[in-house]
Amino acid sequence: MNKRSRMYPCVRVDRANVPAVGQAGGVLLTRTVEASGLGLVLSQALGLWRKPLAKHDPAKVLLDLAMSLVLGGDSCRDAALLRSEPGIYGPVASDPTISRTITALAADVDRVEKAVAKARAAARDLVWGLADDKAPGHDATADKPVIIDLDATLITSHSDKEQARATFKKGYGFHPLLAFVDHGPDGTGEPVAGLLRAGNAGSNTASDHETVIRSALKQVPGINPSRPGRKVLIRTDGAGGSKQLLGFLSSKGVSYSIGFTLPMSTPELYHLVPEAAWQDAYNADGQVRDGAAVVEFTDLLTAKDLLKGYPTGMRVIVRRERPHPGAQLRFDDVDGYRLTAFVTNTARGQLADLEMRHRRRARCEDRIRTAKDTGLTNLPLQGYDQNRIWLLIVQLASDLLAWMAMLCLDGPARRWEPKTLRHRIFTIAATLAHTGRRTILHLKRNNPWSTLIFDGWNRLAALTPP
Numbered sequence: 001m002n003k004r005s006r007m008y009p010c011v012r013v014d015r016a017n018v019p020a021v022g023q024a025g026g027v028l029l030t031r032t033v034e035a036s037g038l039g040l041v042l043s044q045a046l047g048l049w050r051k052p053l054a055k056h057d058p059a060k061v062l063l064d065l066a067m068s069l070v071l072g073g074d075s076c077r078d079a080a081l082l083r084s085e086p087g088i089y090g091p092v093a094s095d096p097t098i099s100r101t102i103t104a105l106a107a108d109v110d111r112v113e114k115a116v117a118k119a120r121a122a123a124r125d126l127v128w129g130l131a132d133d134k135a136p137g138h139d140a141t142a143d144k145p146v147i148i149d150l151d152a153t154l155i156t157s158h159s160d161k162e163q164a165r166a167t168f169k170k171g172y173g174f175h176p177l178l179a180f181v182d183h184g185p186d187g188t189g190e191p192v193a194g195l196l197r198a199g200n201a202g203s204n205t206a207s208d209h210e211t212v213i214r215s216a217l218k219q220v221p222g223i224n225p226s227r228p229g230r231k232v233l234i235r236t237d238g239a240g241g242s243k244q245l246l247g248f249l250s251s252k253g254v255s256y257s258i259g260f261t262l263p264m265s266t267p268e269l270y271h272l273v274p275e276a277a278w279q280d281a282y283n284a285d286g287q288v289r290d291g292a293a294v295v296e297f298t299d300l301l302t303a304k305d306l307l308k309g310y311p312t313g314m315r316v317i318v319r320r321e322r323p324h325p326g327a328q329l330r331f332d333d334v335d336g337y338r339l340t341a342f343v344t345n346t347a348r349g350q351l352a353d354l355e356m357r358h359r360r361r362a363r364c365e366d367r368i369r370t371a372k373d374t375g376l377t378n379l380p381l382q383g384y385d386q387n388r389i390w391l392l393i394v395q396l397a398s399d400l401l402a403w404m405a406m407l408c409l410d411g412p413a414r415r416w417e418p419k420t421l422r423h424r425i426f427t428i429a430a431t432l433a434h435t436g437r438r439t440i441l442h443l444k445r446n447n448p449w450s451t452l453i454f455d456g457w458n459r460l461a462a463l464t465p466p
Helices: 024-036 036-043 058-072 077-085 096-106 111-134 205-215 243-252 265-270 298-303 351-376 386-406 413-417 418-426 450-462
Strands: 145-151 172-174 177-182 189-195 232-236 255-260 281-282 288-296 316-319 338-344 430-435 438-443
Touching: 024 036, 024 058, 024 386, 024 418, 024 438, 024 450, 036 058, 036 111, 036 386, 058 077, 058 281, 058 316, 058 351, 058 386, 058 418, 077 096, 077 351, 096 111, 096 386, 111 189, 111 386, 145 351, 172 177, 177 205, 177 351, 189 351, 189 386, 189 430, 205 232, 205 243, 232 438, 243 255, 255 351, 281 351, 288 351, 288 438, 298 316, 338 351, 351 386, 351 418, 386 413, 418 450, 438 450
Parallel strands: 145 232, 232 255
Antiparallel strands: 145 177, 177 189, 255 338, 281 288, 288 316, 316 338, 430 438
């Protein structure tokens, strides 16, 4: 009788002290902390909350938690992954120490949020300078502005946490509002502000949008946050299309592209538009899209006195498109067309280009998906203020991902999302060797991504001050 051949090698398993490192790709994260100066400025910002004889710096605790989220964790106890790799991540606080640190920071959460925001702004300024033409703010002008996207998301709470409430989608949890800087088609994006809210918070609450926008503007290097001008473009969906928010944006002097709800008289207005006035709309790649067109409704709405109270210079641009096959028609569809609209104060440019620029706001949904894959899927702590600290940790994790990609990755790798980064970069096998006074990390040579990691580390090392 022939022995059956095996698909995989037969091995025996034991436990031993070996110089192996399981999450070796995390050196790109630790080096990003050093290159950005985030560790230093965050330590200084949180110095008030460090006890005189404490072994662990609160800044290191937050950064360790942020790295654990980048590596796939979703709760405080997942810092154990870093604790098992002291050769890469240094001393990591125990679970009780992490819990006490978050509790202490949550007790003064308003001041902590301001301190962390100030540290992140200082590090972002340095990173954008180091990134040069890869930075989203490089040579920003009115025609090529820094784009800030706003959107809210729902987070389900599976237990009765403080200020968890029923949501408009019949769920239960929280409804944070987030802001991200868009890196464009060659990159991803980075968070610049976040506001944790109860689940029943309104989608179109103008005061919440104003709070997040003010915080976001303070994070953008090279502008005056009080009066940033047209070098900044604010984009959001129809939740931001209120008179109050549009007036606020107008007072700031920024460019904006905001979703807009058309009036009930839209069918009547639609039939007043000559067919020749409609212009072809574009796909995301800039090609003409069949069955889609755009036109400006500003004069029609003004003539009907439907823009009273809105800021001057605001334009209303409408897109029409046949619903895709199988889609159910809506009661507000007109002549078989689905109409959507947005408003902008950009005076120059083809309507199709402005409309395509607005639709690229959908990239914000990718940023939210990335954040949810980096700790935002669940707010794991009981107290509301503690979960505000958790939201700060999630933003730090997203910052590290964005800055690492900006400073040391090229090509398609700049757009990789956390799942891909974990599979290809962070989990590479390596060994630690000590020679003289140096510690050397030997990456596994035959790993298909080892060259990418090696080159990226060298780029970060060249940017890191001695």
